[in-house]
Amino acid sequence: MTHDSHPPAAIFHGWILDTPDDPFTGGVLRAEQCALAVDDGVITFRGSLADAQNRHPGAEVIGVDGLLLPGFVDTHVHYPQPRIIGGLGMPLLEWLDRCALPEEARMADLAYAQAVAGEFVGGLIGAGTTTALVFGSHYAAATDALFAAAYGKGLRMTAGLVVADQELRADLHTTPERAACDAAGLIEAWHGTGKLRYAVTPRFALSASPDLLDSCLATLEGTPDVFFTSHVNENPAEVAVVAALFPEASSYSDVYDRHGLLGPRSLLAHNVHPTDAELARLAASGTAVAHCPSSNSSLGSGLFPLRRHVEAGVRVSLGSDVGAGTGFSHFKEGLQAYFHQQLQPDGLALGPAHLLHLATRAGALALGHADVGHLGVGAAFDAIEVAPPSGSALHSILCHAGSADRALAGVFANGTSADINRVWMGGVLSHARACQ
Numbered sequence: 157m158t159h160d161s162h163p164p165a166a167i168f169h170g171w172i173l174d175t176p177d178d179p180f181t182g183g184v185l186r187a188e189q190c191a192l193a194v195d196d197g198v199i200t201f202r203g204s205l206a207d208a209q210n211r212h213p214g215a216e217v218i219g220v221d222g223l224l225l226p227g228f229v230d231t232h233v234h235y236p237q238p239r240i241i242g243g244l245g246m247p248l249l250e251w252l253d254r255c256a257l258p259e260e261a262r263m264a265d266l267a268y269a270q271a272v273a274g275e276f277v278g279g280l281i282g283a284g285t286t287t288a289l290v291f292g293s294h295y296a297a298a299t300d301a302l303f304a305a306a307y308g309k310g311l312r313m314t315a316g317l318v319v320a321d322q323e324l325r326a327d328l329h330t331t332p333e334r335a336a337c338d339a340a341g342l343i344e345a346w347h348g349t350g351k352l353r354y355a356v357t358p359r360f361a362l363s364a365s366p367d368l369l370d371s372c373l374a375t376l377e378g379t380p381d382v383f384f385t386s387h388v389n390e391n392p393a394e395v396a397v398v399a400a401l402f403p404e405a406s407s408y409s410d411v412y413d414r415h416g417l418l419g420p421r422s423l424l425a426h427n428v429h430p431t432d433a434e435l436a437r438l439a440a441s442g443t444a445v446a447h448c449p450s451s452n453s454s455l456g457s458g459l460f461p462l463r464r465h466v467e468a469g470v471r472v473s474l475g476s477d478v479g480a481g482t483g484f485s486h487f488k489e490g491l492q493a494y495f496h497q498q499l500q501p502d503g504l505a506l507g508p509a510h511l512l513h514l515a516t517r518a519g520a521l522a523l524g525h526a527d528v529g530h531l532g533v534g535a536a537f538d539a540i541e542v543a544p545p546s547g548s549a550l551h552s553i554l555c556h557a558g559s560a561d562r563a564l565a566g567v568f569a570n571g572t573s574a575d576i577n578r579v580w581m582g583g584v585l586s587h588a589r590a591c592q
């Protein structure tokens with residue numbers, strides 16, 4: 157079955173965990189042993205199994221082993237980089253020069269890019285990620301290959317051509333005119349097709365001239381529902397270079413703000429080193445921030461000031477930042493987010509509901525997907541079955557957990573992609589673990 161066909165009505169029954177109400181503002185984990193009726197990929201009923209069967213006689217009943225969670229939402233991840241995960245021991249700018257950018261340049265070869273696109277989309281889905289905001293390639297043909305791969309698998313994806321016209325390497329440069337032309341072609345081909353949307357994506361302010369940023373704004377304003385994403389305040393050396401390149405800007409994020417690029421359809425990755433004024437402006441503009449904890453740890457970028465973001469009212473979601481991040485799994489990113497807070501004197505104590513929210517619903521809302529990231533009536537049935545193999549540590553943890561909170565904490569502490577048995581996107585079974 158492809159994602160274009162309509163799956164038959166089905167009833168899913170078992171332990172279902174989600175966070176429809178934000179734990180950062182008083183919500184708690186919703187954990188119920190119940191049934192979901194799914195029609196045409198959307199949850200139309202939530203309640204007892206008997207009631208679900210009465211309303212949907214003849215629907216297939218699918219029992220859930222372990223726990224059913226919403227599919228993960230990865231709000232910052234790089235398509236060209238799955239093969240370079242593990243470039244340890246370098247800070248950001250050196251890692252870009254030595255690891256990331258040479259691989260980005262290889263994407264000029266379309267056959268290479270197509271192979272990476274398959275690995276990338278498969279890596280996301282295999283890790284339980286069903287929605288993603290993706291940095292594409294610097295090359296339009298390679299970015300087109302990404303959209304084709306995501307479309308083929310039914311991934312809910314927002315992505316765009318990555319653009320730069322200064323610093324970095326010359327073979328990754330474009331021009332403001334070419335950036336606009338390439339974006340127009342990709343928007344025409346993919347924006348609004350299936351579950352795909354376009355994102356205007358300057359790599360970071362460091363590599364963008366004022367004219368290129370103006371071209372980005374023109375593209376953003378030219379098509380409804382186009383998104384904006386970039387990097388900000390990741391590393392102190394990077395922040396210093398941006399300050400030198402843009403002396404008229406009051407801060408790193410002000411470079412984007414002065415070009416009209418902040419707003420409710422904007423999401424910036426990292427923001428490890430913001431000023432209070434920047435946080436206030438991000439909150440006021442509705443701009444969201446993708447927290448990428450394993451990347452920040454791996455590159456030594458710093459500990460994420462989550463409390464300052466939350467207290468300022470900035471929306472925060474989670475990103476794997478593959479390949480500076482160390483893998484696709486949001487189990488790991490959730491745990492690393494928890495570690496980041498534990499290691500700071502002013503850290504925000506996070507419980508399992510916070511981690512699940514950051515990994516699912518917070519990202520969906522940051523991307524404007526009201527009906528994604530939870531498992532209530534009206535939501536898309538994007539879900540993962542966490543069912544660790546018998547005999548594994550996590551299986552033992554779940555068998556002996558005294559509460560749903562404890563079970564979920566165990567999943568974030570110990571879970572890996574290998575513990576995900578099945579993944580559904582829009583009600584369609586999209587991934588199943590190989591038989592044991």
Ligand SMILES: [Zn+2]
Pocket residue numbers: 232233234387425477
């Ligand atoms: Zn990144």
